[in-house]
């Protein structure tokens with residue numbers, strides 16, 4: 198536990214230094230959500246969401262259970278459409294194009310936007326095949342290239358050394374934390390621009406959690422990362438911006454420091470300090 | 475605040491009668507199971523003692539003959555094998571195709587559940603009705619005659635609902651988070667179905683298909699309706715040949731036992747062959763299930 202704490206402090210220091218050394222770097226907006234509403238049948242799950250997400254940043258989404266965090270995340274790669282009763286209005290522009298437009302091809306979107314789920318969901322295949330799956334469905338057949346992708350992706354998720362000797366083992370034989378990092382590696386193999394993570398550490402022990410948090414810090418150098426979490430310390434440790442959701446609305450969205458140190462809305466403060474939720 | 479509703483003395487007094495009842499019910503369930511087992515055992519013993527000594531290479535390899543000592547069932551074995559050649563591809567393609575459509579493509583709604591319910595209902599239609607359908611459609615309307623193709627298609631229709639329902643269940647059992655992972659990487663629906671869902675569902679689908687097949691192998695009623703003979707016909711060599719099949723052979727030898735007593739023994743011997751075949755098929759189904767059983 199003490200290592201986690203020191204780590205957190207270190208991260209914070211590092212971030213503050215970074216902010217001081219490069220304060221005015223203009224980061225590109227990847228996602229721009231304007232007036233998004235979403236209904237599951239009669240349930241109004243997202244209400245007038247406005248939010249922009251920038252590259253090379255970690256954006257955390259926090260809020261009590263059932264407030265619409267997962268729903269919003271799944272709207273960003275249109276995975277919500279797997280629920281047939283879903284209806285949306287408003288718009289989400291991804292790199293200048295409205296992804297809610299029916300003419301926007303979901304396959305293109307999901308190739309550029311990777312997703313890591315709450316519960317690790319490796320395929321019942323070998324470790325190698327799990328990683329190679331993405332490249333293969335996008336038409337890469339060359340064994341040498343696939344080998345390279347597998348190695349690079351596993352290295353990218355800092356799990357290569359652990360797994361390099363058992364690439365042909367079934368992924369179900371891995372521990373929960375390893376499976377989750379495998380899923381992150383699998384997501385990297387498609388070379389996305391954005392990674393969406395829905396409570397990626399909620400089923401993991403502190404050590405695996407820490408490794409994934411470090412991984413997120415590493416990945417944000419190249420990717421935009423949106424992470425849903427119930428863990429306030431985690432949000433504070435790893436995110437640059439935090440959005441507080443409540444009953445389908447965004448109550449507050451700002452720099453993480455602001456949200457945690459002097460929130461504008463009373464409810465945000467109450468939630469963060471554990472007074473409800 | 476805490477009222478006591480549980481009177482320890484009363485509870486203790488009732489306890490022994492509850493325990494006695496418990497033992498009684500357990501005994502009743504055991505007796506029911508035992509009844510079934512005993513009947514089955516008697517049946518098997520009777521058939522085996524009657525038929526086992528008639529099983530030898532000649533019996534298995536010979537043509538049919540009116541002379542009981544020379545009669546063989548090779549024709550029936552080949553007929554049954556040829557039926558399977560028709561039944562397997564037809565049920566697999568149409569059955570699995572239907573299941574995939576209903577489970578993975580069709581919009582979940584009234585129509586879809588109406589179709590699904592009726593497929594389950596079809597599984598309960600008496601097999602003789604399928605015989606009538608086959609007679610009208612394949613033998614007469616399409617003028618196949620009572621050949622292997624007509625028999626095979628009839629049996630295929632008969633077991634199709636079983637295959638569809640089994641395949642639907644296997645597809646439904648594939649966890650949704652696997653397909654989510656696939657879609658999440660930009661896979662199309664077909665890629666997800668082909669590479670993730672089908673392989674995961676395959677053991678279940680195959681198990682269902684094999685069990686359906688063993689049902690088809692034992693069916694007699696639809697074949698009698700089609701007018702399948704047990705005559706001295708040449709061995710079938712293709713799907714347009716006339717044929718007889720193992721259950722038909724059993725049927726005819728059993729009813730002709732009133733003319734030639736020995737036929738009853740031949741029927742028993744044929745039943746053994748059929749049982750061994752069914753036993754093998756079921757073992758394969760269990761093997762597949764155990765070998766590929768997945769921990770999700």
Ligand SMILES: Nc1ncnc2c1ncn2[C@@H]1O[C@H](COP(=O)(O)OP(=O)(O)OP(=O)(O)O)[C@@H](O)[C@H]1O
Nearest residue numbers: 237240242260261262263264265266267268269280
């Ligand atoms: N498939 C669905 N069908 C109908 N309603 C749904 C569905 N999924 C979510 N909802 C509803 O939408 C609302 C938001 O759910 P969502 O899963 O986005 O919450 P969440 O913030 O992720 O909660 P948690 O922290 O518990 O994961 C809830 O009221 C939920 O009941």
Ligand SMILES: [Mg+2]
Nearest residue numbers: 266267268395
């Ligand atoms: Mg959620």
